[in-house]
Amino acid sequence: MFEIKAFAECDKDPNPLRHDMAKGRIVAGCIAPHPPHLVYAENPDQNEPTSEGGWEQLRWGYERLRESLSEIEHDVIVVLSPHWQTYVGTHFLGLENFQSLSVDPVFPNLFRYHYDLNIDVELARQIHDNAEKSGLAVKMMENPDFRVDYGTITTGHLFNPKWDKPMVVISSNRSTDYYSPEVMQEMMIELGRVTRETIEESGKKAIILASNSLSHRHFTTESEIPEDMSKEHISSHAMHLWDMRIIDYIRTGQTQRILNEMPEFIEQAIAESDGGGLSWLISALDTPEYPAILHGYGTIIGTGNAVVEWPCYKHEEESE
Amino acid sequence: MSEGEIIGSYIVPVHPHTYLVPEQNPGWTNLRNAFDEAALRIKNSEADLLIIYSTTWPSIIGHQIQADPKPEWVMVDHDFHDLGSIPYSFNIDAEFAHAWNDANHERGLKSRTINYHGFPIDVGSVVALKLLNPDNAIPAVIVSSNVYANRSETSVLAKACLDVVQSTGRKAIAITAMSLSNRMFTENIDPKDDKIHSLKDDEWNCKILELMEMGRLEDVGQLSRTIQKQIRVRKVVAFKPMWWLSAMNDNRNDLTGEVLAYEAIHGAGAAVIHLDPASCGTGDKEYDEDDVEYFHGDRSVLESNDSETTSIDDEVEAEEEIMVEENGPELWEPTTADGSVNTDSAPKPVGAYPHARRVGDLLYLSGVGPRQAGTNSIPGGPIHDENGEPLDYDIKAQTHAVIDNISRILEEAGSSLDQVIDVTTFLVDMKRDFKGYNEVWAETLGNIGPTRTTLAIRALPTPIAVEMKVIAQLSE
Numbered sequence: 164m165f166e167i168k169a170f171a172e173c174d175k176d177p178n179p180l181r182h183d184m185a186k187g188r189i190v191a192g193c194i195a196p197h198p199p200h201l202v203y204a205e206n207p208d209q210n211e212p213t214s215e216g217g218w219e220q221l222r223w224g225y226e227r228l229r230e231s232l233s234e235i236e237h238d239v240i241v242v243l244s245p246h247w248q249t250y251v252g253t254h255f256l257g258l259e260n261f262q263s264l265s266v267d268p269v270f271p272n273l274f275r276y277h278y279d280l281n282i283d284v285e286l287a288r289q290i291h292d293n294a295e296k297s298g299l300a301v302k303m304m305e306n307p308d309f310r311v312d313y314g315t316i317t318t319g320h321l322f323n324p325k326w327d328k329p330m331v332v333i334s335s336n337r338s339t340d341y342y343s344p345e346v347m348q349e350m351m352i353e354l355g356r357v358t359r360e361t362i363e364e365s366g367k368k369a370i371i372l373a374s375n376s377l378s379h380r381h382f383t384t385e386s387e388i389p390e391d392m393s394k395e396h397i398s399s400h401a402m403h404l405w406d407m408r409i410i411d412y413i414r415t416g417q418t419q420r421i422l423n424e425m426p427e428f429i430e431q432a433i434a435e436s437d438g439g440g441l442s443w444l445i446s447a448l449d450t451p452e453y454p455a456i457l458h459g460y461g462t463i464i465g466t467g468n469a470v471v472e473w474p475c476y477k478h479e480e481e482s483e
Numbered sequence: 484m485s486e487g488e489i490i491g492s493y494i495v496p497v498h499p500h501t502y503l504v505p506e507q508n509p510g511w512t513n514l515r516n517a518f519d520e521a522a523l524r525i526k527n528s529e530a531d532l533l534i535i536y537s538t539t540w541p542s543i544i545g546h547q548i549q550a551d552p553k554p555e556w557v558m559v560d561h562d563f564h565d566l567g568s569i570p571y572s573f574n575i576d577a578e579f580a581h582a583w584n585d586a587n588h589e590r591g592l593k594s595r596t597i598n599y600h601g602f603p604i605d606v607g608s609v610v611a612l613k614l615l616n617p618d619n620a621i622p623a624v625i626v627s628s629n630v631y632a633n634r635s636e637t638s639v640l641a642k643a644c645l646d647v648v649q650s651t652g653r654k655a656i657a658i659t660a661m662s663l664s665n666r667m668f669t670e671n672i673d674p675k676d677d678k679i680h681s682l683k684d685d686e687w688n689c690k691i692l693e694l695m696e697m698g699r700l701e702d703v704g705q706l707s708r709t710i711q712k713q714i715r716v717r718k719v720v721a722f723k724p725m726w727w728l729s730a731m732n733d734n735r736n737d738l739t740g741e742v743l744a745y746e747a748i749h750g751a752g753a754a755v756i757h758l759d760p761a762s763c764g765t766g767d768k769e770y771d772e773d774d775v776e777y778f779h780g781d782r783s784v785l786e787s788n789d790s791e792t793t794s795i796d797d798e799v800e801a802e803e804e805i806m807v808e809e810n811g812p813e814l815w816e817p818t819t820a821d822g823s824v825n826t827d828s829a830p831k832p833v834g835a836y837p838h839a840r841r842v843g844d845l846l847y848l849s850g851v852g853p854r855q856a857g858t859n860s861i862p863g864g865p866i867h868d869e870n871g872e873p874l875d876y877d878i879k880a881q882t883h884a885v886i887d888n889i890s891r892i893l894e895e896a897g898s899s900l901d902q903v904i905d906v907t908t909f910l911v912d913m914k915r916d917f918k919g920y921n922e923v924w925a926e927t928l929g930n931i932g933p934t935r936t937t938l939a940i941r942a943l944p945t946p947i948a949v950e951m952k953v954i955a956q957l958s959e
Contacts, residue, residue, distance in 0.1 A: 250667050250716075251562050251749065264601040269543050271599045300670040308568040309559045310603060334561070340716045341669055383631050384593055385544045464543075 186366040188479075189359060190237050192448045193228060194413075194441065194471040195372040197244065197317035198463040199267045199274030201225070204390055207320065211275040217390025224459015224470035225321045231456065232370065235476055239283045240323060240330045241290075241358065242372040245438030246314030247334040250341065252300030253354060254334040255287040258307060267313045273389060278316050283329040286369075290331065290361045297357050299350060304334075318374035331369075333358075335438035344426040344437065351439040352422075355446025371447050373440035377409055378402035378432035378467040385464065398465030405432035406467035410460065413471055416452045418445045435466075453478050487653040489645070489731055489760060490528055492738075493521055494695075494724075495615065496753030497539050497607035497660050499558075502614055503566040507674040510746030517744030517755035518614040524757065525615055529654045532576060533616055533623040534644060536727045537660040539607035542627035545593030546640055549604065549625040550580035556601060558609045563749075571609050576622035579647060583624065586643035591778040591863070591880050592636065607660030615658065628723065634707070635775040637723045641730030642776065657731040659724035663688040663745075663752030664714035672749065680750035687714040688752040692745055695756050698738035698763045704729035714752070732760065734774065739763045776887070777862055777880045811945035814859065826895035829888050830854035833944045838892045841957065846896050848953040850909070853884030854945060856891075865946035866911065874946075878919035881949050886927050889953055898955050903933040907952040913939035916948055 202210055204217040247254070260281050267274035287303070294301045315332050333354075339347040362369045380398040397403045405428060412420045421428075422445060429437045436442065445451070451473050458470040496514060500507070505515035525533070540547070555572040580596050587594040608625045616623060626644075629636065648655045664684035679685040687710065694703050703710075707722040715722055732738060739759040746753050812833045817825040823837035824846065832838070832849065839848045853862055863880030867873050890900045906928065910916050917937070924935070943950055 247561060249562050251669060251671060254562075254564075266599055266601045266603055268540065268603050268605070271597055271602055275599060275601065302565070302671065304564050306559050306564040306568060308557045309564050312561075336669075337716075338669070341666065381543045381631075383544060383629075 187363040188368060188475070189362055189371055189447060190235050190368050190476045191232055191370045192444050192473040192475065193322070193370065193372050194444065194469055195225075195228070195242075195318045195322050195374055196221070196376045196463075196468040196470070197246065197314040197321075197374045198376065198466070198468065199270050199313055199317050200389065200463050202276060202317050202320050203273040205321075207324065209277045209320070212273055214273075214390045215388070217392055218395070218461055218463060220461035221459050221463070221468055221470060224461070227458040228470050228472055229322065231458070231472055231474070235370075236368055237328065237370045238367040239286055239369045240319070240328050240372060241286075241333070241362070241369050242315055242318055242330060242374055243333040243335065243438075243440045243443050244312055244314035244318065244374045245335040245435055245440055246312040246374075247332070248337055248438070249334040250337050252302055253294065253336045254302045254304050255291045256282050256309075256311065256330075256332040257284055257287060257291075257303035257305040258282060259284055261309070261311050263310050265310060265313045265316045274313055274317070276313070276316050276320070278311065278319075279326060280311060280316070280319065281326075281329040283331050283367075286361070286365055286367060287331045289365055290333075290358055293357045293361045294354055297353055299354060299357070314374050318372055322372060333443075335440065338439070339429065339437040344429045347437070347439050348422060348425055348442045351442035352446040354439075355443040355448075358443070358447045359449065371444060373444035375435040375438060375440040376463070376466045376468045377406045377434060377436070379435040380433050380465055382465040395462055396465070397462045397467055402432055402465075402467055405434070406460070406469070410457060410469055413455045413469070414457055416454045418448070418450050418452070421445060422450070432467075448473050448475065451475075451478070485652055487648040487651055487655065489648065489657050490530060490654045491525070491760065492657040492700075492728055492732060492758040493525075493615070494659050494661060494728070494754060494756040494758075495521070495611050496662060496748055496751075496755070497537070497610060498662075498748040498751065498753065499560045499563055499566055499569060499606055499610055500748050501753075502569060502610050504674070508677050510677060511674070511748065513744045514746050514748070514753055514755060515614070520743055521755055521757060522615045522617060525621070525656055528656070530621055530656045532579060532648070532653045532655040533612070533621050533658060534655055534731075535608050535611055535623060535625045535658045535660060536628065536724055537605050537607040537611070537625060538628045538662075538724055539660065540605035540625070540627040541630045543630060545595065546587065546629050546632070547627040548580045548584055548594060548596050549575055549602070550577045550584075550596035551575055551598045551600075551602065552577045554602060554604055556603065558604065558606060560606050569609055569613060571604065571613060572619070573604070573612055574619040574622045576624050579622075579651065579653070580624050582647045582651065583626075583644050586646045587640065589646075589879070590639050590643045590776070591877055592639055592643060594640075611658055611660045632723060634723070634726050636778050637726040638730040639775055639778040641727045645731065657728055659728050661724045662748075663691055663754055665751050666714065666716050667748075668750040677747045677749060679747045679752055684714045684752060688745065688754070692742050692754060692756070695740040695758070696742055697765065698740040698758065699736045700725070700732055700738055700740075700758060701729045701734045701736045704734070732758065735760075737762045737765060777877075777883055811859075824892065824896040826891055828856050828891040828895070830856050830859060839896055841896065844957045846893070846898055846955045846957055848889065848892055848955070850950045850952050851885055851888045851892065852943065852945060852947045852950045853881040853888065854947065855884070861945075861947055866948050867946050876948060878916040878948055879923050881947060882920045882923040883927075885949055885951050886923070889951060893955055896957065898957050900928070901931050902956040903928060903931060903953055904956055905934045905954040906936070908935065908937045909940045909943065909950045909952075910937060911940060911942060911948050913937075920949055
């Protein structure tokens with residue numbers, strides 16, 4: 164049935180990229196936020212600082228996400244991280260392996276993580292090449308001394324703590340800063356389309372992750388015990404309202420409304436989706452109209468964070 | 484030990500091109516030559532400390548200060564990784580870093596020191612230190628740029644730094660790692676095609692450089708928000724390094740400025756500028772904005788002076804201002820009987836009395852609180868709101884403000900703080916506040932040595948925590 168759906172879409176879409184996609188597909192798309200506090204709270208061996216826990220609502224949300232996707236076959240994880248900020252186009256990690264120590268420049272007291280990350284360079288380059296053909300400015304990152312940003316590492320760890328799947332890591336092009344949220348969306352919707360079609364073309368099964376928070380106003384102080392949950396709450400009522408509005412759209416399959424309201428969301432909630440991840444994700448999922456699963460919501464130093472899954476695999480099965 | 488001072492300031496660009504590939508573009512070569520000239524000047528100066536404020540090290544929880552004595556790693560730029568890697572090993576003055584951190588806390592700022600193996604030192608700091616201090620001969624200290632910091636916080640950060648420079652007798656160079664216009668080309672370009680991104684950006688850059696050549700640093704600082712709007716991509720909230728650098732130079736407008744180079748790096752405005760503290764002999768100080776000594780209050784995320792836009796934070800600040808003004812009794816004009824001393828630079832009385840009164844060679848001051856002249860705001864915050872609900876406040880900031888007010892009244896009378904002979908202090912919460920008040924006393928009036936009595940009282944007429952009654956001698 165999936166193939167029928169695919170060919171039916173091919174008929175109405177003249178883009179040649181879509182004609183060789185018998186096997187490849189996005190099996191799930193997720194919002195997978197990256198505050199390093201969550202890794203710190205987990206106390207994995209790779210992270211130097213230790214904690215007494217904290218932020219359980221979100222960590223349990225990640226647990227539910229992992230459980231939900233544990234039986235879903237996939238070859239690669241594709242992530243767009245707002246903490247690899249590039250101003251000259253969109254970049255892709257372009258070497259097979261990166262190993263180093265990632266120290267969060269903002270919260271070095273919480274996150275000093277020894278990572279060992281494998282990259283699906285073939286797929287990364289295919290997306291890069293197709294994005295270039297579609298007119299986007301792109302670059303492969305092939306410097307072996309490059310340190311992978313802590314957003315990618317945090318999301319990578321929380322989504323796949325075994326690190327047993329290769330990743331494609333995409334930078335956050337700061338076109339919101341340079342132009343406007345509207346221009347950012349235009350570019351990210353195009354990149355999302357290219358990502359989807361390239362995955363289809365590749366024959367691979369991919370899970371795609373937008374590594375971002377929702378509202379993004381931080382507290383400017385940190386409690387003496389960072390994991391002291393008596394100090395944790397949303398930074399303001401206005402931020403809460405925006406988070407709930409977006410989550411409502413997520414849970415009711417209204418992703419087009421998220422795209423429509425993105426400029427206001429970015430401006431009024433200082434949303435981290437200004438980095439393009441959420442727009443890219445929604446576009447790559449072809450603007451889904453089915454409800455996503457909210458696995459968890461919580462705040463981290465005042466910012467709003469949701470762990471969300473669009474179960475594409477399930478939707479396709481239900482369509483049969 | 485002689486008193487420390489800032490013996491020079493430099494503004495330098497942040498991108499790695501000048502270090503890694505200066506030969507690829509004549510402008511980059513020119514910038515590299517200017518870096519080399521600046522390095523030579525620093526080497527030939529008496530400098531024993533380099534202080535770097537870097538716009539490419541953002542922070543959220545206050546400011547961060549590098550305190551690893553020997554940070555080592557290999558830096559690769561997030562955008563220009565294809566130009567190569569920069570291995571570094573720096574000589575950091577950790578002792579100064581810790582002292583600066585302490586001084587920040589004294590002035591009400593949130594900050595912390597950083598000492599972690601592998602901490603990623605930012606590209607702006609790496610390029611500046613590699614090129615200005617190539618053999619690590621001079622120890623350095625690096626501070627982050629807080630994304631939420633407003634002008635007062637950034638200025639107070641500089642003042643706290645100056646406290647330590649002066650108390651430790653350092654001969655320091657202040658450096659800001661920053662672009663002028665920061666809009667880069669958003670596509671890859673051939674190095675030979677590099678130029679300033681737009682004519683408008685170039686014109687603004689030239690205006691900034693013209694002011695710098697005239698040594699008018701404070702004027703550039705006061706134009707900071709306008710410059711940010713006109714030629715800056717919103718990577719950060721404001722053109723705030725100029726606030727910091729101006730405060731590091733006592734907010735002067737008569738420095739001796741020299742632009743060593745101005746070129747484009749991938750479209751951004753890049754300049755190497757030297758500011759010598761020697762007066763150029765022109766330019767009067769124009770000081771339009773409040774000069775803040777102690778930081779209090781929240782940090783503004785969306786600070787703007789644009790009257791057409793009002794952020795949530797502006798509204799909150801406005802509400803706080805109203806609350807302070809309405810939170811207390813009616814204000815009176817000071818009385819003017821014979822021997823009265825009054826000044827506009829002290830807060831208005833809350834009854835019919837003068838600020839002070841001369842009797843013989845003695846000066847008796849009315850009770851002095853921390854309220855600010857003009858705004859009636861309370862440094863450190865009011866102790867309760869208009870409904871009497873208690874608020875958190877900073878007793879040290881209030882005490883500093885009281886002593887500043889006393890000093891202003893004394894100066895109006897021709898006396899000074901070192902002429903104070905007796906003080907009676909009233910605290911509304913002895914248990915909570917005595918320690919903080921006593922610390923400020925020790926640093927200020929304690930060094931002068933007047934007699935002192937400290938009393939706990941139930942309340943004061945305005946929502947303040949401390950008031951002092953002073954008797955001073957009049958200068959001959």
